[in-house]
Amino acid sequence: MLGIIAIASGVLLPLGSLASPFVTPVGPMDLFKRLSSGCSTSGSASCHNSTVQSDLCCFESPGGLLLQTQFWDTDPSTGPSDSWTIHGLWPDNCDGTYEENCDSSRDYTDIAGLLEDQGASDTLSYMKQYWVDINGENEQFWEHEWSTHGTCYSTLQTSCLPSGSAKGAEAVAFFETVVKLFKTLPTYTWLANEDITPSSSKTYTLSTLTSALKSASGYTPALSCSSSTLNSISWYFNIKGSLIDGTFVPIDAPESGSCPSNGIKYPPKSGSSGGGGTSTTTSGGSSPTSGSLPSKAHLTALTSSGSSTGGLLSAGTWSTQTLATYTLAGSASSFTMSTSKGKCAVSGGELTCGSDIDSASSFSASQPEFQQVSSGGNLVLAYGGSTAWTADASPSGATQETVYTGSSHSKDFTLVITSA
Ligand SMILES: *[C@@H]1O[C@H](CO)[C@@H](O)[C@H](O)[C@H]1NC(C)=O
Secondary structure, three states: OOOOOOOOOOOOEEOOHHHOOOOOOOOHHHHHHOOOOOOOOOOOOOOOOOOOOOOOOOEOOOOOEEEEEEEOOEOOEOOOOOOOEEEEEEEEOOOOOEOOOOOHHHOOOOHHHHHHHOOOHHHHHHHHHHOOOOOOOHHHHHHHHHHHOHHHOHHHOHHHOOOOOOOOHHHHHHHHHHHHHHHOOOHHHHHHHOOOOOOOOOEEOHHHHHHHHHHHHOOOOEEEEEOOEEEEEEEEEEEEEOOOOOEEEEEOOOOOOOOOOOOEEOOOOOOOOOOOOOOOOOOOOOOOEOOOOOOEEEEEEEEOOOOEEEEEOOOOOEEOOOOOOEEEEEEOOEEEEEEOOEEEEEEOOEEEEEOHHHHHOHHHHOOOOEEEEEEOOEEEEEEOOEOOEEEOOOOOOOOOEOOEEOOOOOEEEEEEEEEO
């Protein structure tokens, strides 16, 4: 059905690779988050093996062609007005055929409870904003995505999990991986950066949309329309290693989506001002991005009690020592950060800046993924739409604390951006 799919340029997107080895002490809840496949990510990418692979816990097969699908829902509108939302991550066979509903014995219910119980509340709160059902039935939607597609991953079979893993741990890993991957694919921002914003009057050609996304991401996605209205996108990947902690290899879409070549409508979500205006505050409490972005900044930590305690050093850690200067590039709604140590990225949930980001995480680190948001009279740092950052403890003296996105660790804080 499809031709041979070439890896376009070998750019890799490692997920979680910076999260190990783990040098920070971990609490009981964190142990769940450290699910590790033990698989190498240096072998063949899925669909690119030249010999039969026997360990299907570490080589995704037969569903080695992955689609990260996103929605642009406007009737009714779902999710933030300035973001596409997650549909799922589907394992197609290498020829584009696919399997579904592969193991009804693992059709888990109460996905929200599984995530909460296994230390993935940060992923859950992100899902409540960005992985939303058009009828508000989020739990059913998540259950459907897991049972229909998640159960088909060979690398997520329960026999692949470390012994003693909690029931449903592979589903938790699936949702965490999908969220992490989605955060590296900011379709709305990539289009907006090319002045392609939702409008009730404008129409776009398919080539305008596709080339904007290709120039931002390096790869061609497939765009789908309902009549002539844009409503979904598929970003394609192969994977090296396991879905739990493997390396995603982006590829061009092997086939185009259903949009016509011109006259494509990209309507605003209701409540949005339709391009150029301010976006509405979402129920998750995230504020519109705002303010001009300083090119050099310090990032100071403001704890939930309102006190200011130190800030970020050049490696991205939290400390009360002299703060590092961060170089910010891009716009308030989408920028990259670097320090004297190297580029900064969130990988495996941790904020890290270092020279290894350039090679190890070039795909995600080269893409703008941070936002400047106005909150409580300050301009604060957001990642993937969330202004929440956490650590295991407040630093004192010479200690440095690892900084995590979301609010999964015990000490919550925000990072205030001040011009340096
Ligand atoms: C790749 O590995 C899979 C799984 O073992 C196998 O089914 C397939 O035939 C292999 N492809 C090649 C070209 O050897």
